[in-house]
Amino acid sequence: MILGHAAYIGPSGHRAGRRLLGRLxxxxxxxxxPPIRIGARGKPRFVGGGVHFSISHTKGHVFCVLSxxxxxLDAELSTRQIPPRLAEKILSPGEFSQYAQxxxxxxxxxxxxVLKEAGAKATGQGLTGYPRDTDFTLGNTIKSHGCTVAIIRRRHHAV
Structure with missing residues (x-):
């Protein structure tokens, strides 16, 4: 697995992410x-398969992983506040207990x-119906360049 980071200026984190992906x-x-195609669920993939990737950008920072x-992969500025009212909507009972304590x-x-966003990207299913069906544990993120970053990798999968 290879993780990369780049800073960017301007409105297009998407473009910066694709450039970083190409360099990695x-x-x-x-x-x-190789060329990139969008799968049935909206997850981008390389034509020909074999190598998987994920990109995340947040206000001046872009991260990319190859696997x-x-x-x-998901990243948020470590200063970004997630509205507390979302806790009950997105956290499983076990996660909510960790959050409350x-x-x-x-x-x-x-x-x-960021764990839930990264997990949704790994499965390709997006966040619809997903957030409360997980049970992540705190401490499984990294801090990098002023951002909180999560990487979820699935070894066993069906294609």
Whole structure:
């Protein structure tokens, strides 16, 4: 698995993400990345398969991961506040218990948010009906470049 980061200026995190993806692919495989197609559920994939990727951008930062397995990545600025009213809507009972007991509930909710977004990207199903069907544990994110980052990789999957 390869993780990359780049700072960008301007409105297009999407474009910055694709550029970073191209650079990572070239560095890893020594050739330009293959074309990208959008799957039935909206998840982007390389034509020909074999290598999976995920991109996330947030206010001036873009992250990208390449993996041999389906992968999801999400990043948020560590200063971004997730509205506390969302906790009951998106957290499973186990997650809500961790959130309620957290020393810093604001940070805990942000961690769960990026974990859920990354998980939804890894499965390709999006967030509809997904958020409360998971049971993540706090402490499974990383801090990088002022952002909270989650990477979820699925080893066993059906295509």
């Amino acid at each position: 692919y070239l560095a890893r495989f020594g050739r330009p990345m 041999p397995y389906p992968v999801g 957290a020393e810093n509930p604001e940070e805990a909710l942000r961690e769960f948010w």
